[in-house]
Amino acid sequence: MNFDPTIPIARFENVGLRYGLGPEVLQDVKLELQPGSYHFLVGPSGAGKSSLLKLLYLAHRPSRGLVHLFGMDVATTPRDELPALRRSIGVVFQDYRLLDHLSTFDNVALPLRVARVKEDEVQRHVVELLAWVGLENHMHARPPTLSGGQKQRASIARAVIARPRLLLADEPTGNVDDRMGFRLMHLIEELNKLGTTIVVATHNEKIVERLGHPVIGINDGRINVTPGSGPTY
Amino acid sequence: MFRRRTDLPLDRDALSRFLPWLIAFMVYLAAMAQAGMLGLDSMSQRWSKDIGTSLTVQVPPVSGLDKAAKEKSIRRLQDTLNLLSETKGIIRSSVIPESRVLQLLEPWLGAGIAGDVPLPVLIDVETNPANKPDIRVLKQKLSAAVPGIVVDDHGVWLARLVQLIRTMEGFAALVLVLILASAAATIVFTTRTGLAVHREAIEVLHFTGAHDSYIADQFAWRAMALGFKGGIIGLGLALPTLLALGLVAGRIEQGLLPEISLGGVGWISLLVLPFASALLAWWTARATVMRNLAGML
Ligand SMILES: Nc1ncnc2c1ncn2[C@@H]1O[C@H](COP(=O)(O)OP(=O)(O)OP(=O)(O)O)[C@@H](O)[C@H]1O
Ligand SMILES: [Mg+2]
Numbered sequence: 001m002n003f004d005p006t007i008p009i010a011r012f013e014n015v016g017l018r019y020g021l022g023p024e025v026l027q028d029v030k031l032e033l034q035p036g037s038y039h040f041l042v043g044p045s046g047a048g049k050s051s052l053l054k055l056l057y058l059a060h061r062p063s064r065g066l067v068h069l070f071g072m073d074v075a076t077t078p079r080d081e082l083p084a085l086r087r088s089i090g091v092v093f094q095d096y097r098l099l100d101h102l103s104t105f106d107n108v109a110l111p112l113r114v115a116r117v118k119e120d121e122v123q124r125h126v127v128e129l130l131a132w133v134g135l136e137n138h139m140h141a142r143p144p145t146l147s148g149g150q151k152q153r154a155s156i157a158r159a160v161i162a163r164p165r166l167l168l169a170d171e172p173t174g175n176v177d178d179r180m181g182f183r184l185m186h187l188i189e190e191l192n193k194l195g196t197t198i199v200v201a202t203h204n205e206k207i208v209e210r211l212g213h214p215v216i217g218i219n220d221g222r223i224n225v226t227p228g229s230g231p232t233y
Numbered sequence: 234m235f236r237r238r239t240d241l242p243l244d245r246d247a248l249s250r251f252l253p254w255l256i257a258f259m260v261y262l263a264a265m266a267q268a269g270m271l272g273l274d275s276m277s278q279r280w281s282k283d284i285g286t287s288l289t290v291q292v293p294p295v296s297g298l299d300k301a302a303k304e305k306s307i308r309r310l311q312d313t314l315n316l317l318s319e320t321k322g323i324i325r326s327s328v329i330p331e332s333r334v335l336q337l338l339e340p341w342l343g344a345g346i347a348g349d350v351p352l353p354v355l356i357d358v359e360t361n362p363a364n365k366p367d368i369r370v371l372k373q374k375l376s377a378a379v380p381g382i383v384v385d386d387h388g389v390w391l392a393r394l395v396q397l398i399r400t401m402e403g404f405a406a407l408v409l410v411l412i413l414a415s416a417a418a419t420i421v422f423t424t425r426t427g428l429a430v431h432r433e434a435i436e437v438l439h440f441t442g443a444h445d446s447y448i449a450d451q452f453a454w455r456a457m458a459l460g461f462k463g464g465i466i467g468l469g470l471a472l473p474t475l476l477a478l479g480l481v482a483g484r485i486e487q488g489l490l491p492e493i494s495l496g497g498v499g500w501i502s503l504l505v506l507p508f509a510s511a512l513l514a515w516w517t518a519r520a521t522v523m524r525n526l527a528g529m530l
Binding site for chain 2: 057058059060061079080082083084086087091097099101102106110111113114115158162
């Protein structure tokens with residue numbers, strides 16, 4: 001994988017995506033994410049925000065066009081090199097996708113364990129991060145017993161625990177109140193300052209305005225990028 | 234024994250609750266087939282060793298119970314023994330004692346016939362397997378000297394028996410292979426079901442950067458534990474059955490057949506079965522998962 005700061009984290013060229021034989025839900029997407037950039041992804045429901053993120057976290061291959069991640073063409077990357085790419089990408093899923101049979105702790109620890117990090121380090125990092133997102137008292141609870149907002153925080157913790165180079169968040173504040181919403185956005189902001197490239201899909205206009213990052217707007221499967229206005233406090 | 238942390242709730246699958254019993258059943262059958270194969274093999278080996286290395290010469294009695302008849306009998310026996318000892322390729326020839334002959338005939342003629350009936354004299358002849366005498370020439374020579382003499386080299390019926398046993402042995406081996414194949418098929422089926430049930434969780438593992446082998450190992454270790462458990466249960470049921478069969482067979486065969494036995498190596502090879510089933514389960518599950526995941530993105 002390439003750590004060259006001049007190579008974009010992600011590059012899309014004429015990308016189209018269709019599910020099965022359905023219509024193209026993304027058309028002619030041309031996009032570059034520079035290292036350390038932060039974009040919001042906005043658009044009406046069903047516009048294709050989650051679909052664009054799926055291309056970025058390798059859940060789908062494009063039906064046409066080129067997708068490069070970290071300088072590698074995903075269409076020609078050998079299968080056994082995909083895990084390394086994926087470990088550099090943290091994802092907050094719109095529907096959380098926590099594993100119901102594992103405790104909050106084990107869910108958040110998953111990316112570290114998959115990467116075979118030593119167990120004492122796993123303990124340390126996970127406990128620290130769970131405290132940060134306010135779940136220190138729910139470490140041993142299973143996801144079905146958590147509230148929507150708690151699940152959301154657990155899923156954010158899982159996405160960032162392994163310090164990914166690219167963080168993709170699909171509606172990460174959809175289920176929390178504004179205060180927790182800004183707290184979580186602040187965590188993501190901190191990660192961005194440390195160099196993590198960020199894409200956040202959101203319907204929350206308040207957050208978009210306040211943080212003032214560039215915006216990728218999707219409408220009818222086509223994208224349109226507007227530069228950021230800078231933060232307003 | 235095989236407790237490991239897993240990310241997939243494999244131990245809660247309904248299938249994994251009855252898999253050990255399926256495996257136990259198959260290991261039980263495998264133990265039977267294997268024991269049968271080994272027993273038959275030792276039997277055929279012992280008997281085929283005897284082909285062509287032993288002869289029985291039967292010197293007919295001279296009719297009459299008077300002194301002259303008895304002397305003639307002794308002379309005939311002497312002639313026969315002389316002829317045998319002169320023949321190249323014969324290592325040893327010994328007269329089977331009359332008491333033993335009576336014992337062998339007892340089931341047919343009843344007890345207490347000693348002295349009443351003229352008995353043939355039986356000579357047990359051991360030949361050199363590396364340098365066998367020509368049986369036909371020997372027969373001619375003996376017949377010329379002693380009319381009515383019978384030379385039996387057991388060859389034909391022993392060869393047929395050994396052939397039969399070998400066939401049964403091959404059949405037992407085939408059964409064993411079929412059992413292994415169906416055990417493997419069972420594991421493939423359970424593993425595939427497990428993959429379908431846990432598809433969502435497997436996807437999450439993939440997205441967090443798990444290699445296929447990380448996921449396959451979880452299935453494989455689980456299958457190995459179940460395979461071992463099933464193997465132990467199956468063997469635990471098979472051993473008493475085999476011991477009981479051995480006792481029954483021992484009572485029937487008495488003196489008629491050489492003892493059917495498994496021998497030390499045979500018993501040890503049975504003890505290997507649970508490990509073999511664990512290994513088979515591990516390998517099959519792993520291969521199934523690897524194959525299945527290779528088709529995912
Ligand atoms: N797995 C799928 N199979 C078929 N069609 C799909 C699938 N996922 C999404 N779609 C379709 O693709 C289009 C875009 O969906 P997507 O989930 O990307 O929208 P979105 O912008 O994330 O919406 P929301 O804001 O409601 O989450 C929709 O028309 C949807 O019906
Ligand atoms: Mg969506």
